[in-house]
Amino acid sequence: MxxxxxxxxxxxxxxxxxxxxxxxxxxxxxxxxxxxxxxxxxxxxxxxxxxxxxxxxxxxxxxxxxxxxxxxxxxxxxxxxxxxxxxxxxxxxxxxxxxxxxxxxxxxxxxxxxxxxxxxxxxxxxxxxxxxxxxxxxxxxxxxxxxxxxxxxxxxxxxxxxxxxxxxxxxxxxxxxxxxxxxxxxxxxxxxxxxxxxxxxxxxxxxxxxxxxxxxxxxxxxxxxxDDIAYSTYDLEDCLKAGFLTPAEILASADGLLSQVAEKVGEELGFAFSKAEVMAVFQDIFAPPEIPEGADADTKSELYVDWYRSSRKLANSSNLRTKLSSALVHEAILAVEVEPDxxxxxxxxxxxxxxQRKKVEVLKWYTRLSTIYSSRVKLAEYRGFEVVKGIFEALAHKKNGALLMPLDVRTRYEAANDDEALRMRIVCDFVAGMTDRYALEFYGRLASDNPQSMWKPI
CATH class of the missing domain: 1.10.3210.10 (Hypothetical protein af1432)
Structure with a gap:
């Protein structure tokens, strides 16, 4: 039935x-x-x-x-x-x-x-x-x-x-x-x-x-x-806005980066994917200049300069970036298929x-590998691991660590008695719910040499 x-x-x-x-x-x-x-x-x-x-x-x-x-x-x-x-x-x-x-x-x-x-x-x-x-x-x-x-x-x-x-x-x-x-x-x-x-x-x-x-x-x-459509489209837009990428730089990507992207995309799709296919996705999106057959050097130069200027304009114009994002999202929505069960x-x-799946995966992995996994972004993230781990260890493994938690969390923690797994889950729930800024501030109150106010609530 x-x-x-x-x-x-x-x-x-x-x-x-x-x-x-x-x-x-x-x-x-x-x-x-x-x-x-x-x-x-x-x-x-x-x-x-x-x-x-x-x-x-x-x-x-x-x-x-x-x-x-x-x-x-x-x-x-x-x-x-x-x-x-x-x-x-x-x-x-x-x-x-x-x-x-x-x-x-x-x-x-x-x-x-x-x-x-x-x-x-x-x-x-x-x-x-x-x-x-x-x-x-x-x-x-x-x-x-x-x-x-x-x-x-x-x-x-x-x-x-x-x-x-x-x-x-x-x-x-x-x-x-x-x-x-x-x-x-x-x-x-x-x-x-x-x-x-x-x-x-x-x-x-x-x-x-x-x-x-x-x-x-x-x-x-x-x-x-x-979620995948949003990631692939809007991470690119943020990278363009940040000045980390321009269309020209993307189309001039090093072979090593293109190989990494192709490998990751292939893993997601379940079959081999080439550097040429990665580049074909970006050529479709950013449309580099078409050079007429027999064009002389001056004509070629002029076409490339014009395209490079439009490339920079795309990265710097909120209107053009928005149009690009809107077009990519709309294209993806139109490409959704379904076979009912x-x-x-x-x-x-x-x-x-x-x-469309190829395009989404290429965009997603290119921005991750070129920017999100880059040193200047990862350097800012690196401390996050130590901050979260440090807070957890202070609350869960230090003597009287539970006294550092808000009263409602501490009450649940103490009610768990000797159930270690439940106690650890309660600590984990508390730390996981923190925002980035709150976690940095909390860690600073635990480890900073600067005087901390007792009047500010936990």
Missing amino acids: TRPVYSESDQKREYEDGAHSDPWRSAYSRDYGRIIHSASFRRLQGKTQVFPGHESDFFRSRLTHSLEVAQIAEGIVERLNHEHDFFKQQQNRIEPRLVAAASLIHDLGHPPFGHNGERALDEMMLRHGGFEGNAQTLRIVSRLERKVIDESEKCYGLNLAYRTLAAVLKYDEMIPAERPGGSKVAKGYYETETALVRKIKEAVAGDPAFRPGKFKTLECVIMDLA KEFPMLSKPRLSDD
Whole structure:
């Protein structure tokens, strides 16, 4: 029997609080509101996307990135609902508000200093379930936010609908309780959320043990596509604005860089990708001058000079940069394809066309390898690993470290008694929730020689 794209059980919540169940608001509209008004969503404004926010007001933060992902995801949904034969049917239409809600929360679990902070926390938690941004996102919205608390003082986080929670479950694997030192960050969900994941699957797919390792909803895939589109497009725009790149410099890239990009793109696509194919993507985007056959040296020189000037103008003009970004995003939205899963429509898998996926991967990896992984950006990030690790060690492993935490966190820590894994998770939750600036300030209060005020709250 074919299940509908949405069923009544999708809208159920772990705790039926009944708050503001107005008949004119959908479950997903309520979820969207709860997310917008949450503290963890606001904190995204203080978490770095690519370039530190204090360097320029122009650069994106995790919050503005999440808003852009939400808009792109809604754009994908609107097009599929309008053009795709299956989703044009009223009973199969995708909920744009649900996809937007998932997009707004997809980065909530990122700790201060992004992947460096993630590696530091994972290293500290190797014997206690690890740390990973997506797993932390699920934990934040289902356990750590203080929106809904029952009579027994059990917290349900934002108490979102099961289908909304399913839309942020990117990796259907439980992270092992213990892993050896030197392990890569493991993707998945924490052991503490295992029972919740079973409830999500039962509500959405009708089976708490549904397709182990392969459960990923339609909305989650759309959010993931929108995230990749946003990364590939807007990281490039930020690099152009920062002056780290110009079209001319990109087209004059060293062979070594092009080889690295080609290798990474090939790994993502699952087949060999060449330097020439990387360059072809940029030639399509930036359109270098076409030299007429038989053109003399002066004509060639003039054409190249004109193009170089327009290249510099693109890097320096906000209007031209915006037009380029808009065109790239629109092109990507138009390239989303989907083959519905007729038996389980909620697990239909949208995808980018082959050509568009190549373009997205090339843009994403080029900006990462040329700029985001460059020394001047990595130098600013490097200290983040030491800061996050230092704070964690002070709170968790120093004598009376718990006294350094806010009262509500310390109370939960002390209530855990001798449960070391739970105590470490509570410390991890606190550190992971810090913004970049708060983490630097907190670390400074622990380690700086400068006098610190006792009047400023922790």
